[in-house]
Amino acid sequence: MSQRPDLRQRRSVLEHEWSRWVPRLSVPGARPGGSAALRHEVTESWARSLSSVDPGRDSAPVADGGAVHQRWTSSPLYGPVSGLAGELRSIAEDAGFVTAVTDESGTILWTCGGPAMRRQAERVNFAPGGRWDEQAMGTNALSLALRTGRPSSVFSAEHLVSALHGWVCYCAPVHAPDGRVLGVLDLSTTWDRSHPLAMSTVRSLVTTVEARLTTEPHRPGRLRISCLGAERVVQGGRRLALRPRQLEILTLLALEPDGFTAERLRAALYGDRPVTSSTFKAEISHLRRALGGGVSARRYALTVPVACDAVEVLRALEEGDTDAALRRYGGPLLPRSEAPGIEEWRTRLEVTVREAVLASHRPEHALRYGERAPYDTEIHEHALDLLGPRDTRRAIAAGRLTAALRD
Template structure:
């Protein structure tokens, strides 16, 4: 608390400097002693395109945002570290934000109260925070300079951000390309120089995972088992029998594999089916996947991309945008195999519970599209959508149809 009077005085001096620049009609005054050189240069650039009175960052189209995050090389390493990011930020009263190379926010987690305040200026997934859009900020400076930096209080060009401090560092691919920025943000009076050290350490952890992933060969095979099932090898769809898809899905969802007895039970249940039938089914699957199924203990011999696994990872990371986008329907909806039925119920309950606990109406709307008979989901969307939002008409129609079914 002893630092607060000093910080308050520094903030007041910066506010005076900001006021002179903001009223200079694009003609900045002479250099200010209280203003850092890199901040002054950023203000000069930003004033050409940004109104300091802007209240909120512009937003990216929702569908485009989903595609950006799905295709981003940062998604896997950030998802793997999401638990650590959440623990650090919730304990410290901060939020963690990850952007792409264009300054668009792809991921956000942290203290719930701070997140709500951040959402008011669209420091949230979809917000555009590059310099030409939102002026001087930690994200913008890191993208421009390629260096770790902080922007505090009235160093932000946009007045709506004067209550914030952000600590940022760029995230780079193994070849040095800048892929985005990690930002830890909180209120101006909670600033501390050690936060930038934390950001650097977290970026190092993200980059280590990223570089290890990039060094490994990509999976040649992708299984899509949510909604319409499909198997792709080298980008081309492979025709598969329903039984082969069922066994392959079980092996993908349980990478540690099955004993023959347990797989027999998962596939055939209590039906009287000989062990030779299972061996024949697995043998046909092995041929269809070029030998990717081990023998004594039935398991996959190399990684396989799978939309159901990606959905579970997104839910574990709290990444609802990705989870809802991946859900194209129930797991192998036409299958009555006991193991598939059990996994189908598990996935549906996990995602539905998460959607009902989430405060983003877009997630309820997208999930409701796949679950037209779910009255509670449509009611949840109605509660979240503000009056005057045109999407209320869609939610109302779905609710009406579900109640008449």
């Protein structure tokens, strides 16, 4: 989109006002003065924010990733937003926006958008886990909407933090049926894409989310998927009897929470096998019935809270916690499955866990993984390298290595 002269002019004026007022408001006791170019709510927010936020900071502080994932899957917004995920992605990708949903504290729980815009957003931690409340990130549309309970937009240098001057954000709070603010829904993009219709789009989306909060049936209990060396699904304390294909679908959806198009999910399940569309759709329908809903329609994704041992292993490894990953790693992913998507994830998990073990300097990691990989001579040799000459556990590693070499 071309940079309209009116937007360039507005940005230039706001940059001048920011340079003029922010240093003054940094002085304790200073109060914002009048300016035709600045909204009163913006300068008031600047004054409040400067006690805790450095305008020169380069990104938002980040909350714990694991805790954020749990907060999202247990949030009342999870179901309604997941049901709209296809539409939200389409809007974001077609118009060059990033869509974000926060909780009531201003912590981002979920985002979507095209790859280029998401990369830009991630540079300032406009991503799950990023804290965008006023105390953490100063004046921005999310913090204003949470504070006022009304829709808000912030353009370019109206943001307190200078790293955000290249952005424009539109958002509106999402209210529960009892009136509580549950979070905000935000559309953000670069300043040159600013458009008045963006705010009406946000309002419309929030109205849809709030309607779903009112009409959505009671959410099924949390899913617990065990798919590493075992095959077990429990929902609300009750074990579900799923067919192998349904378990494959459920596992893939848990591993990729952003969901699948129909074509991609079908390929992940069947590869090049000639399977009719009706057979594929029937499997999805059977899974929906077993879960009491729980799978969105336009883009296949889970809309119920879920915990999965494979996801927990990957998250632990991302956080550098090999010990936690090995506690959860019960063996290969759905070892009986021949679905291409499962085989790909199985290999990815095995390689990632194995490399973490080989990089670890703790012998107990190699010993524990060695239980699951009896024929892996390199793992047993690694354990022996780490164990002292008088460590009684050397006998375990030596015995495993001998057996592996013999076979």
